Amino acid sequence: MGTSESPSPGPTPREVRQWLKALAGNSQRWINAAVGAGVTAGVATVVQMVLLARIVHLGVIEEASLSDLTYLFTGVVAAIIARAIAQGLQTRFAARSSEQVRKDVRRQLSAHWHHLGPLEIGQSSAGELAREWIDHVEALHGYFARFLPQMMLSVIIPLIILFVVFSLDWLAAIFLLLSAPLIPLFMALVGMGAENLNQQHFETVSRLSGQFLDKVRGITTLQLFGQTEHATSLIQSRSDRYRRITMKTLKVAFLSSAVLEFFSSVAIAVVAMYIGFGLLGYITYGPSVELTLYSGLLILLLAPEFFQPLRTLSQHYHDRAAALGAGSELLTRLQSGPSPSRRAPGLQDMPKDVISLRHVKLSYGQERSVFNDLSLEIRKGACVALSGPSGSGKSSLLHLIAGFARADSGDVAVFGAEPGSFPFGWLGQRGFLVQGSWADNIRLTTPDASDIAIENAIRQVGLGALIDNRPNGIHSQVSEDGQGLSGGQARRLSLARLFVSEYPLILLDEPTAGLDADSELHVLDALHKLTESGRTLVFSTHHQALLALADRILLVTDGEVRDA
Amino acid sequence: MRSLLPWLRLIFRSPGRLATGAILLLLTLLSGIGLLALSGWFITETALVGALLIAGVHATINLYTPGGGIRFFAVARTVTRYAERVYNHDTVLRLLTTIRVVLFSQLSRSGRSHRHDLTGAQWLSRLTMDVDALDTLYLRLIAPAGLALLVTVLMLLVSAIFLNVKSALWLALPLLAAFLLATVGTYLRTRHITRRQSDRTEQLRSGIIEHLEGIAELTAAGRTGKHAARLLRQAFESNSDQARADSRTGWQLALSNMLISLSAVAALWLGLELFQKDLVSGPVMVMVPIAFLGLAEIYGMLPDAFGRLGATEASAGRLNNDISIAEPPRQVATPGLPGELSLFVSDLGIRYQDLPPLMTHFSLQVKRGEHLGIIGHSGSGKSSLADTLAGLIEPFHGSLAKQEACYLTQKTVLFDDTLRANLLLGNPSATDTELWRVLDTVEMADRFIAEADQLDTWLGSAGSRLSGGEARRIALARVLLSPAPLLLLDEPFTGVDAVTRDRISTRLNSCFEGRTVIGFGHSIDALPVVDRVIHLVP
Structure with missing residues (x-):
């Protein structure tokens, strides 16, 4: 008989984040190494763009010969190779960043099962516990390997680029600066709407998967009663309903990526127009008169790189959501069960036989x-x-x-x-x-x-x-x-x-x-x-x-x- | 790769949808490339014109066309990106439905002996992870790979037109290498690792479940720690494999990125050469390399997808294995059934696959209305x-004829649904009165009269709100509802206590009147009242 337990309030998202943070512990050096490699790749990209813009400027405006430009070309190739090595190292470090975390959490879970003892363990389904031990722990990986390093990179790299652009033309830098903070703001607004829908979505998904699983497990019974066709059409219609509900969520959720895309596209377009008019001498205000093909082209080449880390971060956002979801369930499990049992005093004087x-x-x-x-x-x-x-x-x-x-x-x-x-x-x-x-x-x-x-x-x-x-x-x-x-x-x-x-x-x-x-x-x-x-x-x-x-x-x- | 074929066929069932999605993705890519390339062209043009103006030379520039173009690409990029994501995810979810339905109907067509005895957790991972690997195959792998090739060809055409054919051929080299590194290269370097890892996870899952099922015995023997340590070691090895595959994928990505950047540098070099010979204008010379840099976006999607292809193949292989319907050739004659008989079996042989036979030369005749008990340890x-008589297992020898039968399997299977839905499986046209009557027969009516929802009471996951004996009685009731003239009952009273069992047995007598009943049990106590008993000896 299933006992109807009152649903215990799970850990708050804040507790889960703190738990994850504490787990990072000795994996922090891998995460830091990944960030270091990412920053190196970012710097190499900037160098590559600087040299490319310099080559174009010298070749087109100063009409330098190719042989004069050879050393710049060599520099570009070197920067590109350096960037590839840094990128390769970044994924290598990231790949190892959660090995220890997953090992630690699994050990904690196993120890907790041992602590709970056979009676408590028997209350939960083995399949569910196995899912926690395997899949939920795996879900933590993306958070440490991708999300955490990228979060730091999405602050550091735009700042480096902003600094370079600022030194070239402060007005262009202000365009970028203005659009950048708006992006997280809008994404947060859209994200909040999606959050509520998400909740509903996850419930539907798990209920639906459960029903499908249930039908598959009982398929022999359905065969015996000749009811498989009915069940098939039921799966079809329920799966379709699930699709419609999910699409409702996704239509909102994708708005946040559309916002990001919109701002980065518009920022590039605005920067391009501003530079073009500046180069024509139509703008006589501020730094615009100083613009050259070199500085103008470099700003244009750096503009997409400015938004790229944020774009990557938004792609990894689901890693965070997955880790928080899995982490919440893992933490609930680890906090479940009886508190450490009291020690039995005075066993020494008990008879041995x-x-x-x-x-x-x-x-x-x-x-x-x-x-x-x-x-x-x-x-x-x-x-x-x-x-x-x-x-x-x-x-x-x-x-x-x-x-x-x-x-x-x-x-x-x-x-x-x-x-x-x-x-x-x-x-x-x-x-x-x-x-x-x-x-x-x-x-x-x-x-x-x-x-x-x-x-x-x-x-x-x-x-x-x-x-x-x-x-x-x-x-x-x-x-x-x-x-x-x-x-x-x-x-x-x-x-x-x-x-x-x-x-x-x-x-x-x-x-x-x-x-x-x-x-x-x-x-x-x-x-x-x-x-x-x-x-x-x-x-x-x-x-x-x-x-x-x-x-x-x-x-x-x-x-x-x-x-x- | 062959394991993917049936699924690819399924995916390409709606080519129109796939093509539309691919076109939207293509437009997104081209808008992004167009935005940057046109901006580069515009800046160079304005720089040159600006220089002339400063030098006091009269020069004009059309600002409206490029300006409009830049604005168009900026908006198009946003709109197509949004449309592409919504549309393609809808496609993925439609595929998910298709795959589920096909999977289910294939499974329901295969016999039980061909369906592997999987645990619930294994099924769950099959139906979630393995199916997911397949339903995103198009969006993550096929479409990006096809579009990467298409956009590359477009870029080479652009360079052939604006620069010259020779340059385009030179530029094709690094791009081709980048494509191969990102796709085939990644696949070949990771497939062994990911396939092994995918299988290992399956083993680990069985291992964990065994650990949990045996935890009382292991705890008593003081071996939980040691046993868990072995599983932890397996998990760690699997994670190390995953890390290795991830790093390899990362290096492939970095290398293919590098080649794309190098191709852009090469385009710049070739362009400058032509510029200095006045064969190409400055703005166009700048536009081409910038467009090449834009290829990185689509190429960037490839290594990850191809790095998982090994695991996807393993998933497809497992699913193929589950639904394989290699029915053995029928060697069983199905003679007509003499009018007075309900079941006629002659010289029956049963075995599992190629193992020694479980039973040979088994013959049996059961008259209509007869109540027979078959006892065996x-x-x-x-x-x-029982499975063979019910038609779940194909006998390898002999003949079998029977009236339409309804079978209570040894394992109690209730669905995560209402009591009513569970009962109606036995007879979809049964009225509420009939449902209550049969519940009364198995002494479960009082239990559900007390429930608020009565017949609509939800039976919870696998009927978990019921005790084992209660669930068994519901399963029995469902079979009793069936109008079939022949009932096969395997251990009908498992988990039901002796007193209740005796009471239900008595009530069943009236229910069984006029029907043929064959009960299977470990002793005569475990069966309803029967007229004749057969003992099975191995």
């Missing part, structure tokens, strides 16, 4: 109290069955002993130590297997298990027949036929892991629930062998045969635990 | 048998 619970109180949320004042001792080496109606707290008791759940008050100690502080065996209701060989799967929890031990363990749980007819034995793939294992077989594979380990404690949650007769027999047999090896077993069950296996049966009812 | 092939 029992699992002991003293005055334990455990509740989920405000309403559901599971245990009020539970005290219990389980002797080392015992085989204990927990019985009782479903929902009475059998699983919760197992979770307390495993350390997956923390008591609100009271003490839990396992063999004198904190629960979960040493390796133990756990068998949930769902088997766990990874893509790989039988040996890989067993070694997940016991990496140093020998081949013989692994083969033996697989036979112990009655899966021997599955490896016998494979040429590579335990080194053959588990799901070679693409069909995987049945639920019962998967649970037996998990059980086999317990055989290669030497865990003193093994906890099992309903180990035979939902199993077919064949798997059930093998699981019972395997558990019997485990008890004989002197380990402590605690399991919840309703199953008669399993109850018979236990040397102690605890009845869990309404938060009370007593011997049956 | 896990791995006995009962679900495969």
Whole structure:
């Protein structure tokens, strides 16, 4: 049952930006290097344009010969090569700028999952968590690699160009200066309108993708009911509606790039007209009389370069939006879950040969109290069955002993130590297997298990027949036929892991629930062998045969635990 | 490259739209080049005339035509840019719809055995990332590459007309080199890296999901840290690959930019030579190199797109693989069904691809109105048998004839939609009364009477607002609604507790009257009341 959680207010955009800023930390040198290379490329561009304008001026007005201009041509070629090297280095530095960031965030996420523990993790879908770990973290890259360096470049390079133009003709510089600050202003105005639309847009997109995904996953069902054509037309019409809504957003969003384009085009046109009239001597005011073909042409060549960094920045703006969106979700995840658990005091004086619970109180949320004042001792080496109606707290008791759940008050100690502080065996209701060989799967929890031990363990749980007819034995793939294992077989594979380990404690949650007769027999047999090896077993069950296996049966009812 | 072919065919289905978009993009580019080139011409012209005027020579200049031209290009640039972006993004979204619809109808035509068993997260990345890589293929790659060639040819024509043919041929060299570096060069230098990286991300996704599914066992064994560290290392390797591909793409871009600038310098040199021989005027001599510099805009779009082509191919390959509909040749005779039978199976053989058969020489006859139970433990092939009888798997041998059947699969599948929409799949013409009646049969009517929206209650993502047993009962109800005379029920009561199961079983008896029912289960307790039982042994 899904619990209807009240939507927690996510982190503010400001918090997300601060988080991203803090992440930059030791990647800052790559970002700085990228900016440095970008500035070098910008300076090389200015030099290139200066020399080009100089060549034109000397060639056309002074009618210098080509041989006189050779050294200038050599200079231009050198500037162009320098610019190419700087540009190449810029992308190289940028490409590496977020490697560390992504690594750090992923490590934080993994550590957080570990901190949340299996119970909390089980509340979220694995697909969603995987998306955060992979795709959301990747979405941060563009912000560090492209947006941040470009933001600095879009301030520095226009300033350099402005300085050069100012030294040539201050009036032309003022034209540029006037149009430049207007651009971010207008873009901000347009952007604000787009922001609201964007919100709506993202909701539509995610809902639509969700519905499409849902249909694809259930396609067999649709086939069985002969409803695929209906679903296809539904996808068509919904996708079309999505397009219309998106276009509404985009029409507004593209206005900001149109504004940018408009100002840069108009500024070039105005500068060109002003220079032309100045050169003709029509303008007798201010610096215009000083204009030459050199200064005039250079100003014209520099005008587009003045706007180029801003243009590039607006192209990278979606990197920022993507990073902020992803960052907000990542931060929400990292801030979720319980605060660091309180340390259990005074475990030293707990006896080393029992699992002991003293005055334990455990509740989920405000309403559901599971245990009020539970005290219990389980002797080392015992085989204990927990019985009782479903929902009475059998699983919760197992979770307390495993350390997956923390008591609100009271003490839990396992063999004198904190629960979960040493390796133990756990068998949930769902088997766990990874893509790989039988040996890989067993070694997940016991990496140093020998081949013989692994083969033996697989036979112990009655899966021997599955490896016998494979040429590579335990080194053959588990799901070679693409069909995987049945639920019962998967649970037996998990059980086999317990055989290669030497865990003193093994906890099992309903180990035979939902199993077919064949798997059930093998699981019972395997558990019997485990008890004989002197380990402590605690399991919840309703199953008669399993109850018979236990040397102690605890009845869990309404938060009370007593011997049956 | 071959993997892209089916998608290219899809993209070029509406050539008119694509051409219009390309023309708008071309106009944007030409306006930008025209604005700068004409401005350069104008400034040089005015400088020369101005010099004459200062020298006291009488000279005239037409200010209106170039002035008007500059204003026209400035406005045209803005307008065409806006129109181009809106129009082309609309095209991309239309393509997205087309691709989704084609993908879905292809998938729905393929049999289940051909559809790979993908997890939800894998599907999500297929349907978002992989499809996105394809729907922007035209706008990011095909159109810019075509236009870069076209504009380059135009520029060379301009230089052939204004300078001379020999100069144009010389200038073609660096431009051709720039084009090849930006396109083919980038593709060849990155494709191995990006393709590998794209596959690695897929593996990583499965790895993460496995990690999360096993987190209780891993935590207990104290191995979460070690297991996570392995995944972190894989992610880091993948990122390093990406950084390598990015740097290579960056260098290709820088080199092609360099060649364009060099071509402009060459144009200036060649122009000056002709100017000094009085074969070309000063303003025209200035205009040509400035126009060449304008090529950088369209060339700049190429390396990035070609750098991702390797990954795009990998995406296309994965999608092709998903929808491949290589149906095996039918070897199954479909004899007519004798009047008194509901199902007739003879000498059936089932296997997955080339693996050893799961079942051979299976024969079965089920009379109309008969209620049959098929019992077998896990791995006995009962679900495969159910899939085969329902027609999801093609048997490799034997013959099968049956009445129209409705099948409850072992896996419960509910859609992210209303209760009503989910139920109506079973019988689109069912009335509300019929829906309530069937809900009552599976003891779910009380649950939804209490809901505010009743039949229109939203069942949430994959029916997540329901418990496993409740979802199972809705899936059962949906099958019961079907008018089909034959019902195939695989583990109909999964997750339903024994007491409820017994009560529903009793109610089902009246529902099953006059219909043929085949129930599949791990034990007789897991099935409704049946007349006959078959045990499957491996």
